[in-house]
Amino acid sequence: MSVQKSEFAGAVAMVTGAGQGIGAAVARALVAEGAVVAAVDRNPGPLAALAAESPAVHPYVLDVADGRAVDDTVDLIERQLGPIAALVNVAGILRTAPVVELTDQDWAETFAVNTTGVFHTGRAVGRRMAGRGRGAVVTVGSNAAGVPRAGMAAYAASKAAATMFTRCLGLELARSGVRCNIVSPGSTDTGMQRALWGEDAEAAEQRVIDGDLGAWRVGIPLGRIAAPADIAEAVVFLASDRARHITMHDLYVDGGATLRA
Incomplete structure (x- = not known):
C-alpha cells in the first residue's frame, strides 16, 4: 500500500467488515491517505492477510452484533491507537429468499449485523466523537434501501434502517461537529x-x-x-474535510442503476 500525505495522516479510522470486498478497499484507501486503520471483522484469517499488507493496519476480531464486545473493542482501539477520527460501517451479510420463504433466523441475523451492528458502533464511537467535538461516520448502505428488490426484503429493509439510523445520528451529533453520511452502492464486484x-x-x-x-x-x-475501489473513494471523500459541510447525506454510487428513484 503506497501512502500519500493528506489530512488523514496519523488519524485513526475504524473500518468494520474490513476483511474483504468493500471493507478491505476502504481500509486500503485510508492507509493510502496516511490513516492508521483499526480493521474490524469477525473472521481472523482475512484480517491477518490485510494487516500483512501494511503496518498501518491493525486487526481486531469482532462481531458487531455483540454490543458489549463493540464497546470493549472501541475502548481497546482508542487506548492502543488513539482517538477514532473516522468510523466506516461496512460489515454486512446477505440472505436472499422470497418473503414467504424467509426464515426467522435469516431475518434476525441480517438485522443483527446490518442494522444493530451499525447502532452498536455508531453509539460507541459517536459518544466519544461528540465529547471531542469532531469526527466523521460513514455507513455503507445499499441502493436496495431505496428501491424494492425481489428476494432481498431482509437485506433491503436492514439497509434502509441503517440508513435512517445514520441520518438520525447525524442530526443528533451535528452540533458537536460530528458528520454522519451514507454511501449506497449498487452491484459491486465482491x-x-x-x-x-x-x-x-x-x-x-x-x-x-x-x-x-x-x-x-x-x-x-x-x-x-462497480469495483470496490469505486465505493471506497466515495467513502474517503465523505470522511474527509473536503466534505466538511455535508452531513445526513445518502450518496448513491450505482452507475445510475436506480435512476435515483
Whole structure:
C-alpha cells in the first residue's frame, strides 16, 4: 500500500467488515491517505492477510452484533491507537429468499449485523466523537434501501434502517461537529455479489448490467459493475474535510442503476 500525505495522516479510522470486498478497499484507501486503520471483522484469517499488507493496519476480531464486545473493542482501539477520527460501517451479510420463504433466523441475523451492528458502533464511537467535538461516520448502505428488490426484503429493509439510523445520528451529533453520511452502492464486484452469480460469472454480470424486467430491475446505465475501489473513494471523500459541510447525506454510487428513484 503506497501512502500519500493528506489530512488523514496519523488519524485513526475504524473500518468494520474490513476483511474483504468493500471493507478491505476502504481500509486500503485510508492507509493510502496516511490513516492508521483499526480493521474490524469477525473472521481472523482475512484480517491477518490485510494487516500483512501494511503496518498501518491493525486487526481486531469482532462481531458487531455483540454490543458489549463493540464497546470493549472501541475502548481497546482508542487506548492502543488513539482517538477514532473516522468510523466506516461496512460489515454486512446477505440472505436472499422470497418473503414467504424467509426464515426467522435469516431475518434476525441480517438485522443483527446490518442494522444493530451499525447502532452498536455508531453509539460507541459517536459518544466519544461528540465529547471531542469532531469526527466523521460513514455507513455503507445499499441502493436496495431505496428501491424494492425481489428476494432481498431482509437485506433491503436492514439497509434502509441503517440508513435512517445514520441520518438520525447525524442530526443528533451535528452540533458537536460530528458528520454522519451514507454511501449506497449498487452491484459491486465482491464475494457477496459473485455468490449470487453462480458458475457462469461473466454471463451473470452481463445480466446485471443489462437488467431484468421479469424481476422489475433496470440495468446499469454506465454499463459496468462497480469495483470496490469505486465505493471506497466515495467513502474517503465523505470522511474527509473536503466534505466538511455535508452531513445526513445518502450518496448513491450505482452507475445510475436506480435512476435515483
